Amino acid sequence: MPAVSLDNVTKIYGGDTVALRDVSFEIPEGEFVVLLGPSGAGKSTMLRVLNGLTQPTEGEVIIDQEPVHDERSEVGMVFQMHYLIESMSAFRNALTGALSRSNFAQSALTMYPEEDKRAALDALDTVGLLDEAGQRAGSMSGGQKQRVGIARALVQQPDLLLADEPVSSLDPKAAKDVMRYMKEAAKERNLTTIASLHQVNIAREFGDRFLGVRDGELIFDGDREDLTMDVVDQIYYGEDGKEQAEDLATTAPDRGEDDE
Numbered sequence: 001m002p003a004v005s006l007d008n009v010t011k012i013y014g015g016d017t018v019a020l021r022d023v024s025f026e027i028p029e030g031e032f033v034v035l036l037g038p039s040g041a042g043k044s045t046m047l048r049v050l051n052g053l054t055q056p057t058e059g060e061v062i063i064d065q066e067p068v069h070d071e072r073s074e075v076g077m078v079f080q081m082h083y084l085i086e087s088m089s090a091f092r093n094a095l096t097g098a099l100s101r102s103n104f105a106q107s108a109l110t111m112y113p114e115e116d117k118r119a120a121l122d123a124l125d126t127v128g129l130l131d132e133a134g135q136r137a138g139s140m141s142g143g144q145k146q147r148v149g150i151a152r153a154l155v156q157q158p159d160l161l162l163a164d165e166p167v168s169s170l171d172p173k174a175a176k177d178v179m180r181y182m183k184e185a186a187k188e189r190n191l192t193t194i195a196s197l198h199q200v201n202i203a204r205e206f207g208d209r210f211l212g213v214r215d216g217e218l219i220f221d222g223d224r225e226d227l228t229m230d231v232v233d234q235i236y237y238g239e240d241g242k243e244q245a246e247d248l249a250t251t252a253p254d255r256g257e258d259d260e
Contacts, residue, residue, distance in 0.1 A: 002026035002062075003192040004050065004160060009059035011045050011216075019045040020056070021216040027209075030190040032183055034197050034207035038236050042216040043196045047162050050194065051075045064159055076158030078182070078195075080165040082149040086138030090129055090148045093137050094120040097155030116155070123151035126188065127181040143174030150182055154189070161186065163195035167202065175199065179206045200232055214238065 004027040011020040020042045027033055037043050048054035049061055052071040061068040063075065076097075084093045098116040124130050127147040137145060146166055153161055163182065167175035179195075183206050186193040197203045203210065210227050212220030212235035220231055 003029040003031075003064060004194075005062045006046075006049075007060045007062070009049060009056045009061060011042075011049060011054065012057045018216050020049070022059070023213075023216075023218045024059075025211065025218060025221060027192060027194070029192055030186070031192060032186050032206065032208045033192075033194045033211060034203040034209070035194055035211050035213065036197065036200070036203060036220075036232075036235055037213035041213045043213055044164055045216075046213065047077075047164050047194070047196060050160070051077055051162055073156070074159040076153035076156045076161045078146070078149050078153050078161065078163040078166045080168055082145040084137040084145055084148055084152075086136070088137060089134050090124060090137055090140065090144075090151075091120055091133040093148050094123055094133075094151040094155055097123070097152040119155050119157070120151070123154040123185075124148070126154060126185045127151050141174065142170050143177055146170065146174075146178045147181055150178070150185060154185060159192065161191050161193040163193070165196050165198065168198055172199075172202075175202055176205070182206075203227075 006023050006025055009020055009023045010018070012018050023042075023046065035043050035046065045054060049056055050063070050068070052061075052068045052075065055069070063072065085096075095112055095116060098112055098119065121130065121133060124133050127150050129144060129147055129151065132140070132144065137148060140148070149166075161182075166182070167178050170178060179202055182193070182195070185191065195207075204224055204227060207224065209223055210220065211218060212231065214235055220227075220235055222231075
């Protein structure tokens with residue numbers, strides 16, 4: 001059975017704005033999927049539907065054979081903005097991933113079981129930050145903060161990890177570091193992962209499978225060999241994308257680096 005499936009999912013906002021149109025796919029356990037598409041294509045809506053924050057207008061989302069009807073604690077999320085508490089240490093920030101398993105009194109008093117503390121340290125180790133566990137988050141680099149965000153999601157012990165443009169604000173080296181640690185964490189934990197990215201070269205380097213979304217429709221589903229530049233141009237520029245991309249090449253010869 002697939003770990004994740006969307007079955008004819010459509011999402012309409014305000015009665016006439018179609019964010020997703022009849023999207024269907026299945027993802028097996030442990031696969032690392034990269035979601036590609038221009039701004040406004042429907043990528044963020046797809047992630048919100050997957051984590052239960054948004055309900056589809058039509059169709060069904062199933063995770064681990066259970067329909068998704070509301071926010072799911074077993075779905076971890078890595079955001080574009082890391083949303084760390086900068087006055088707290090990396091360890092304390094990672095530990096907040098266990099809040100969904102703590103009662104109100106424990107949460108209010110920041111009291112956690114020893115197993116949660118060990119999980120936070122283990123997660124920081126997974127993302128290469130064990131030695132920085134005591135460092136205040138506000139003094140960390142952007143790449144380090146995002147890796148703490150990944151650690152926090154891992155402490156949640158999710159069955160599915162979603163990442164919404166997790167490296168869009170980072171320089172290329174930091175972006176690759178973050179993606180490398182995320183990919184290693186997913187492999188180590190056999191964690192099904194869906195990451196939305198703009199940077200096509202980084203997507204190619206780390207993705208196992210690629211979903212291309214344009215105007216709310218799933219127009220591509222394939223592996224690295226299938227993700228040719230012609231396909232990329234179609235995802236980002238439409239049917240006449242190749243001609244437009246060639247016209248842009250003189251002003252943006254390295255569009256693969258920062259393509260949106």
